[in-house]
Amino acid sequence: xxxxxxxxxxxxxxxxxxxxLLANLAIVAWPMGVNMMPGLLPDRNWIPFVxxxxxxxxxxxxxxxxxxxxxxxxxxxxxxxxxxxxxxRPLGRRTMIAVKLAAGTLVVLxxxxxxxxxxxxxxxTPGTHASPFEWSMTWPFWRLWLLxxxxxxxxxxxxxxxxxxxxxxxxxxxxxVCLVVLLAVMPWRAPWWALGWTACALATNGLLIVGIVYTMxxxxx
Amino acid sequence: MPDVIVTDRxxxxxxxxxxxxxxxxxxxxxxxxxxxxRNGSGKSTAIKILLGMAHASHGRAEVFGEDAARLRPAxxxxxxxxxxxxxxxxxxxxxxxxxxxxxFYPRWNGRLVEQILDHFELGPRARxxxxxxxxxxxxxxxxxVAGEPDLLILDDPTLxxxxxxxxxxxxxLIQIIQRQGRTILFSSHILGDVERVADRIGVxxxxxxxxxxxxxxxxxxxxxxxxxxxxxPPEFPKSEGLVSNRxxxxxxxxxxxxxxxxxxxxxxxxxxxxxxxxxxNLEEAFIEYTRGPRRSLPIFVGEPADAQDTGAQGTA
Numbered sequence: 032x033x034x035x036x037x038x039x040x041x042x043x044x045x046x047x048x049x050x051x052l053l054a055n056l057a058i059v060a061w062p063m064g065v066n067m068m069p070g071l072l073p074d075r076n077w078i079p080f081v082x083x084x085x086x087x088x089x090x091x092x093x094x095x096x097x098x099x100x101x102x103x104x105x106x107x108x109x110x111x112x113x114x115x116x117x118x119x120r121p122l123g124r125r126t127m128i129a130v131k132l133a134a135g136t137l138v139v140l141x142x143x144x145x146x147x148x149x150x151x152x153x154x155x156t157p158g159t160h161a162s163p164f165e166w167s168m169t170w171p172f173w174r175l176w177l178l179x180x181x182x183x184x185x186x187x188x189x190x191x192x193x194x195x196x197x198x199x200x201x202x203x204x205x206x207x208v209c210l211v212v213l214l215a216v217m218p219w220r221a222p223w224w225a226l227g228w229t230a231c232a233l234a235t236n237g238l239l240i241v242g243i244v245y246t247m248x249x250x251x252x
Numbered sequence: 253m254p255d256v257i258v259t260d261r262x263x264x265x266x267x268x269x270x271x272x273x274x275x276x277x278x279x280x281x282x283x284x285x286x287x288x289x290r291n292g293s294g295k296s297t298a299i300k301i302l303l304g305m306a307h308a309s310h311g312r313a314e315v316f317g318e319d320a321a322r323l324r325p326a327x328x329x330x331x332x333x334x335x336x337x338x339x340x341x342x343x344x345x346x347x348x349x350x351x352x353x354x355x356f357y358p359r360w361n362g363r364l365v366e367q368i369l370d371h372f373e374l375g376p377r378a379r380x381x382x383x384x385x386x387x388x389x390x391x392x393x394x395x396x397v398a399g400e401p402d403l404l405i406l407d408d409p410t411l412x413x414x415x416x417x418x419x420x421x422x423x424x425l426i427q428i429i430q431r432q433g434r435t436i437l438f439s440s441h442i443l444g445d446v447e448r449v450a451d452r453i454g455v456x457x458x459x460x461x462x463x464x465x466x467x468x469x470x471x472x473x474x475x476x477x478x479x480x481x482x483x484x485p486p487e488f489p490k491s492e493g494l495v496s497n498r499x500x501x502x503x504x505x506x507x508x509x510x511x512x513x514x515x516x517x518x519x520x521x522x523x524x525x526x527x528x529x530x531x532x533n534l535e536e537a538f539i540e541y542t543r544g545p546r547r548s549l550p551i552f553v554g555e556p557a558d559a560q561d562t563g564a565q566g567t568a
Contacts, residue, residue, distance in 0.1 A: 032356045035355035035356075039352060042343070043341075111339060111342070112335060112336075113340070115333075115339060119303060119305075121325040121326065121328040122325055123325055
């Protein structure tokens with residue numbers, strides 16, 4: 032039953048995941064010389080993975096996906112009334128949440144990391160560009176994908192949270208976006224900061240998961 | 253028979269609004285219980301609390317002896333629930349919906365679901381989003397009963413269905429009921445449906461359970477008395493069981509619960525030119541009962557002694 036539920040989640044989110052993946056693939060194709068959005072993206076004049084604008088563009092696309100995914104798995108079910116159908120299946124509520132969150136996290140990571148791997152593979156291939164490349168240079172990308180899990184969890188919590196008006200309902204989503212932007216722009220080269228932001232992101236994720244479980248167990252459907 | 257559903261002074265507030273007020277109810281095993289009430293009377297709230305989807309502000313609710321707020325998955329597997337509007341995943345086909353639901357149930361009767369879908373001429377490749385309301389109700393029913401539940405809880409299952417589909421749906425429901433020991437709790441607005449299938453009814457008025465008795469007993473006990481006068485009619489004297497009285501021209505229409513000699517004597521004491529006692533069907537009885545002054549409606553759980561064993565809690 033866990034597999035069936037996970038398959039359902041992946042199937043339901045496949046549409047927005049495919050859109051985000053296509054957008055990210057289009058963005059990473061840009062430094063490779065295939066500019067699919069010439070009006071939007073200038074010609075490449077930077078060293079891949081060094082102050083790379085691809086990071087901002089793919090981060091934005093995946094961030095939008097993460098938020099949309101959180102809402103798709105929660106508010107959408109509520110609007111369609113299928114939350115009542117699903118919640119009555121004989122499966123522990125925490126297990127249900129865990130399967131949904133695992134599927135959503137997998138989608139966020141896949142949509143972010145697959146284009147990154149393609150981009151890095153291209154950058155690592157000799158003769159593709161006249162600049163050095165080391166795999167450690169891809170670290171900011173991986174860091175961002177991990178941070179976007181926080182945005183996804185914020186979207187998920189906003190999606191299930193009953194509130195009298197949209198402002199308070201959207202607070203977790205807005206809060207996590209602000210936090211992730213802050214963590215992403217802070218200097219990260221010092222070793223202490225790498226530990227610091229990891230601890231901060233993990234603590235935020237933990238709090239969000241506790242909030243999600245608490246909300247699911249105490250709210251009225 | 254043991255009680256499958258027990259609630260004790262179940263109360264639910266949404267903000268400052270009291271949606272359910274001290275609901276005490278017992279549904280014995282094998283009973284088909286129809287929960288009636290106007291929109292906003294608390295039927296869906298009661299059902300959601302029984303399924304752990306809403307939380308009571310006060311009181312307790314038990315299903316199969318377990319706290320309804322913490323039903324174990326094994327207990328939940330014994331309970332089928334048809335939510336209002338028959339929500340299903342619209343992107344699925346009927347076959348996918350069956351496979352999805354099947355994976356959750358240890359006791360899955362694949363033959364039964366096939367028979368029901370065949371009966372309703374629903375193929376496994378049909379897309380849920382292309383089905384009519386009635387067809388979605390039929391798929392929901394098939395999915396609900398295939399898990400071999402001991403208790404079915406249906407929230408307004410015939411809402412929005414046309415007469416023919418409703419009849420088909422109810423006939424299927426009756427066949428399901430005939431399986432020994434199965435208990436059904438369903439809410440409905442359509443009194444004809446309730447009359448056909450329910451052994452007992454409960455009527456919620458503004459969150460208060462005003463009626464809890466055998467269906468026949470309720471029908472037989474609500475009477476409309478029409479008194480005709482030469483001039484403007486007087487008020488009917490306040491008395492036990494008086495539901496409403498209103499003047500229509502020279503006539504006074506009085507609705508009473510548990511109509512008896514005392515009411516007849518009171519009617520005669522007003523000196524009418526004529527008076528007539530009218531039997532009501534369930535729908536008329538329900539309408540007359542629930543459109544009375546709500547706060548002062550008589551609590552109506554009286555019934556013959558032989559029916560008391562099946563779950564009534566006392567008399568007004």
